Amino acid sequence: MIDQSTICAISTAPGNGAIAIVRLSGANALDISNKIFHSSKAKDLKEQKANTVHFGTIQEEDTIIDEVLLSIFKAPHSYTGEDSVEIACHGAPFIQQRILQVLLKNGARMARPGEYTQRAFLNGKMDLSQAEAVADLIASSSAAAHRVALQQMRGGFSNELAALRERLLNFISLVELELDFGEEDVEFVDRSQLTKLVIEIRNLIQKLVDSFELGNVIKNGVPVAIVGNTNVGKSTLLNALLNEDRAIVSDIAGTTRDVIEDTINLGGITFRFIDTAGIRTTQDRIESMGIERTYSKMKQAKVVLLLVDTDRDILSINESITNVNKTIDRKAQHLVVCVNKIDLIANPQQIANEIKGLNPADKLLFISAKQKHNIESLINELLRSVELDKVNEQDVIVTNIRHFEALKNALGSISRVQDGIGNQIPTDFLAQDIRECLHFLGEITGDISTDEILGNIFKNFCIGK
Structure with a gap:
């Protein structure tokens, strides 16, 4: 059964602003508005046409609260399908609260979370999936x-x-x-x-x-885990992608002991970057806990950025690739191997030829996280991994x-x-x-x-x- 009471609420974001909108919806919306709204022409709002805007004041007895613009929407042609009123007032929180108080005093009640949209659903203005949208x-x-x-x-x-x-x-x-x-x-x-x-x-x-x-990726963001051994430049890469010093960068191994997460919008897609603790054998209990979380985050990520550098021999690089392949789901996750410190590499192609263990779908990139070299290519690869370009504008996507x-x-x-x-x-x-x-x-x-x-x-x- 649809609740027949008349509800009110502030619909704009809390805080100071130029204007704010107070909404009123229900069978008595126009009657309640008539009691508190005063215009120079002494209009009866119930006699006014739908979808019209009226200038006047909101008053509590003889006290003027604010000058407002009041919009009228009549059933069934409103958002909720009921008679509705929207009061555009000045955006001071004090004014907004005073208008709410006078509405409550004259017979309205406070709306519950989502109640306007719930009434729209119950009154047949939209179905449930549209309401959730x-x-x-x-x-x-x-x-x-x-x-x-x-x-x-x-x-x-x-x-x-x-x-x-x-x-x-x-x-x-x-x-x-x-x-x-x-x-x-x-x-x-x-x-x-x-x-x-x-x-x-x-x-x-x-x-x-x-x-x-x-x-799910579009709605909640693409989780991207940045993994690798200690001191390969994971935190530097995170900072380069975010364009800010989000993670501490140090030459001391094991600086990052817990996962650091931040989001950025790239090409219309939200990416959730996760800088993880460097993978190594350690006796430090706290660092070990961080490494355990690294493996956990690696399994949860859609894209795994494995960062390696040329300070380590090719055998160590291939071993890192093998370990990641054992951890992630090769069918569901996308692997990008980034060879860092390209500015110090004389012959990148020779290193590329010696790297083993990559699948045809994997991507190998040479970058410099510190110099931000080839970061744009990495971003393009991240966007390609989402494969949004394969989705037709008319395709229905479940989120x-x-x-x-x-x-x-x-x-x-x-x-x-x-x-x-x-x-x-x-x-x-x-x-x-x-x-x-x-x-x-x-x-x-x-x-x-x-x-x-x-x-x-x-x-x-x-x-x-």
Whole structure:
């Protein structure tokens, strides 16, 4: 059931600013606004046209709080689908709080986190996946994250799921009809056509499931672990990539004893660089703990930057490559070997010829972290590892773990349908698996939802949205 109370909140970021927006939404939004808003023409806001802006003052009895611009939106043509008012006031926190107080005094209540968007969902203004995309859009920190969230909010993902559900619903209706006429031994569904349809749907769901790996990277940033022996220049490289002295640089081995993380936006993608403790044999307990974390971070990274230098012989370099290959997942992780201190190398090609243990997909670069030589080539390689250029503008990319889990469950259900057709299992069992698939797809868009799911989703929103 939709809460019929009228809610209010400050929708702009906290702190001082030129202006701030206070939002009011609900059945009594215009009545409450009439009590506190005063204009020279003594307007009755309920009589004004929708989507209009009015100048006046907010008053508490005879005391003027602020001069404001008040915008009117009438149901169902508003963000929430309810009568809504937005008050643009001066941005002093004192003014914002006074306006909130007078709204509360006249019958409104404070909005809960995400309650405006929750009402938009409940009033049919958007489905659940679009509502979640609103939060992702607000939190987007890169061009790629912004693009994906905007596409999802505008219904790209929802349209894909709606098409899948429609095909499944047409199919289940025929299967159910066949069950109703089971005694007459009538077959309404051509099994060969059914198999073709199920394979198509399974492939589409599989494509969405597979897109989550990229989507998760776009949303949360690409984890890049900088690893190598002590004193090869890992901290210097981190500082060069970030263009700031983030990590301590020293000639003393074992300076970095814990992981240091920082983010930077490169080419519209957020990268999370992780400078790790140098790998070596040590009796220092704290440094040993740092080295253990190095191996842990190496396994979690999408890209592993193995830094080596020519102060060590080629045997030591090849040994480092072998050790990294034993630690990381060669199918899921991208390895870039950076030979540091190129300014001190007379013949880079000779070293390249002697390096062993690289896979065809691995990249070998010669850089100077201190002189920032060839850092641009390294950045280009990092961008290439994300493979965003292979994604079509219209491709749907799954970024939400809840959607990913539901899609995996839907994939399991439709896979059982495919196996069942091949094994000629009874139609009623096929129908059950199809219903399960529909259920999991419906969970994503909110066609099937519970108060627990809704509460968990909207509690993570900011108040005022």
